Amino acid sequence: MSGSLNPTALVRLLGAWNPGALPAYRELADVVRLLVMDGRIPLDVALPSERALAQTLGLSRTTVTAAYASLREQGFLTTGQGSRGRTCIPHRTGPVSAPGLAVPDGLLDLAYASLPAAGEVVHRAFADALTELPALLPGFGYDAVGVPALREAIADKYTAEGVPTTADQILVTSGAQHALNIVLRTLAGKQDKVLVDHPTYPNALDAIRAAGCRPLPVALPHVREGTSTAWDIDAMITVMNQQHPAMAYLVPDFHNPTGRIMPDLQRRQLVRAAVASGTVLVVDETLRALNPDGVRTSPLSAFSPAVVSIGSLSKSHWAGLRTGWIRADPALIVRFVATRTTMDLGGPVVEQLAAARLVRSFAEPLDARLGELRLNRESLMSLLAEHLPEWEVERPQGGLTVWCRLPTPCSTALTVLAPEFGIRLAAGPRFGVGGAFEHYLRVPYTLPPAQLESAVGALRAAQDKLDASPQLRRTLKTERPAAVA
Ligand SMILES: Cc1ncc(COP(=O)(O)O)c(C=O)c1O
Numbered sequence: 001m002s003g004s005l006n007p008t009a010l011v012r013l014l015g016a017w018n019p020g021a022l023p024a025y026r027e028l029a030d031v032v033r034l035l036v037m038d039g040r041i042p043l044d045v046a047l048p049s050e051r052a053l054a055q056t057l058g059l060s061r062t063t064v065t066a067a068y069a070s071l072r073e074q075g076f077l078t079t080g081q082g083s084r085g086r087t088c089i090p091h092r093t094g095p096v097s098a099p100g101l102a103v104p105d106g107l108l109d110l111a112y113a114s115l116p117a118a119g120e121v122v123h124r125a126f127a128d129a130l131t132e133l134p135a136l137l138p139g140f141g142y143d144a145v146g147v148p149a150l151r152e153a154i155a156d157k158y159t160a161e162g163v164p165t166t167a168d169q170i171l172v173t174s175g176a177q178h179a180l181n182i183v184l185r186t187l188a189g190k191q192d193k194v195l196v197d198h199p200t201y202p203n204a205l206d207a208i209r210a211a212g213c214r215p216l217p218v219a220l221p222h223v224r225e226g227t228s229t230a231w232d233i234d235a236m237i238t239v240m241n242q243q244h245p246a247m248a249y250l251v252p253d254f255h256n257p258t259g260r261i262m263p264d265l266q267r268r269q270l271v272r273a274a275v276a277s278g279t280v281l282v283v284d285e286t287l288r289a290l291n292p293d294g295v296r297t298s299p300l301s302a303f304s305p306a307v308v309s310i311g312s313l314s315k316s317h318w319a320g321l322r323t324g325w326i327r328a329d330p331a332l333i334v335r336f337v338a339t340r341t342t343m344d345l346g347g348p349v350v351e352q353l354a355a356a357r358l359v360r361s362f363a364e365p366l367d368a369r370l371g372e373l374r375l376n377r378e379s380l381m382s383l384l385a386e387h388l389p390e391w392e393v394e395r396p397q398g399g400l401t402v403w404c405r406l407p408t409p410c411s412t413a414l415t416v417l418a419p420e421f422g423i424r425l426a427a428g429p430r431f432g433v434g435g436a437f438e439h440y441l442r443v444p445y446t447l448p449p450a451q452l453e454s455a456v457g458a459l460r461a462a463q464d465k466l467d468a469s470p471q472l473r474r475t476l477k478t479e480r481p482a483a484v485a
Pocket of ligand 1: 113485
């Protein structure tokens with residue numbers, strides 16, 4: 001596309017101009033650059049002439065000239081075409097150096113909350129799986145419900161946790177996200193309501209919307225130091241009784257993003273209310289094994305056979321296994337299999353054989369993994385307290401992430417600025433419905449302490465830049481979609 005942007009259109013995008021603490025030319029250059037990166041100023045359009053823009057903004061022509069020069073220097077404006085340069089993106093996309101920050105090459109990824117493989121354990125499981133493969137090669141290789149050895153291993157794991165389970169209650173899936181899609185397409189029709197924790201896991205919200213359903217958010221209460229109310233069960237009961245959601249998708253085990261765990265008393269109350277109101281409870285246990293403090297709770301399925309549980313090896317072992325499951329009543333499993341075969345005809349066999357070995361010795365990699373997570377969590381908590389004392393940080397009981405309340409609604413603005421400081425973030429509104437959580441940011445503690453230190457330094461620098469420029473905060477209201485996990 002090519003064309004030109006008139007001064008009035010650009011001024012509308014810039015919003016009311018109030019000088020901040022930065023020199024005006026830098027602020028103007030920053031805002032235009034971020035509007036280009038955000039896609040709100042298209043590529044290959046000519047910006048207004050310096051004179052016209054200066055007049056419309058009520059700034060001096062020297063200020064606009066300096067802003068355009070800075071944009072050219074950074075590669076966001078073409079050169080050599082007189083004063084009316086055209087918007088472009090620089091070829092080199094690495095992080096711009098931030099003074100005083102030891103940021104390694106490439107972006108530190110704080111948008112994903114995931115760990116590398118429990119390498120040796122996973123590798124060995126694959127090597128062993130290959131020795132079992134010949135016995136299965138005479139078969140067709142299609143098994144929409146899952147390889148029996150894995151279904152049995154998963155069922156035995158539930159039984160060992162106090163929830164007697166047989167293999168016909170297990171459907172093996174390609175991860176928890178696949179599992180949720182199968183459940184949604186089986187249990188919830190178009191326009192049906194699905195109760196969700198608010199905030200919740202962004203990809204679950206996307207799956208709910210993609211299934212044509214409407215997420216029905218129930219706020220998690222604000223938890224202060226020393227309080228123990230993790231979920232607002234009364235609010236959930238009211239919503240179930242008044243709005244009759246077809247299902248509820250909850251993450252009671254080290255909730256993503258807050259890291260909370262639901263106590264048994266609340267589990268019992270919740271299940272009783274869901275059964276009474278006819279809402280199917282679907283609980284995502286993907287993070288249940290990431291229990292660094294050894295908190296004891298029962299799986300939600302211990303309280304009623306009507307609960308549908310979703311699990312995965314992605315966080316306990318490795319997301320690259322793409323192996324998860326659904327545990328439900330056998331009659332429901334039959335319906336889930338019918339839905340599954342509209343999407344795919346089964347999972348890859350070697351992965352499932354490896355997964356069966358991993359599930360049989362489930363705890364093997366966890367000691368080391370939890371030790372690292374404890375260290376990372378403490379490190380992140382103290383770095384945040386030291387460098388971002390104005391952020392209110394909820395201490396996670398487990399899982400992989402810290403949910404932070406920011407002093408101003410600037411989560412999207414921080415996220416858009418973040419790559420400039422060498423980090424990638426997922427903005428708070430990704431975790432909510434209707435633009436909520438602009439006041440929040442999820443920060444994972446999956447990186448080792450040295451990298452967390454760089455990451456928090458980068459967050460501080462990005463926050464300082466925003467604090468110095470109310471103009472930037474106002475301009476950056478909408479996040480570009482980004483992959484998160
Ligand atoms: C709560 C929750 N559910 C599901 C997933 C995705 O799991 P999988 O990789 O098994 O699809 C994640 C990943 O971050 C998650 O946090």
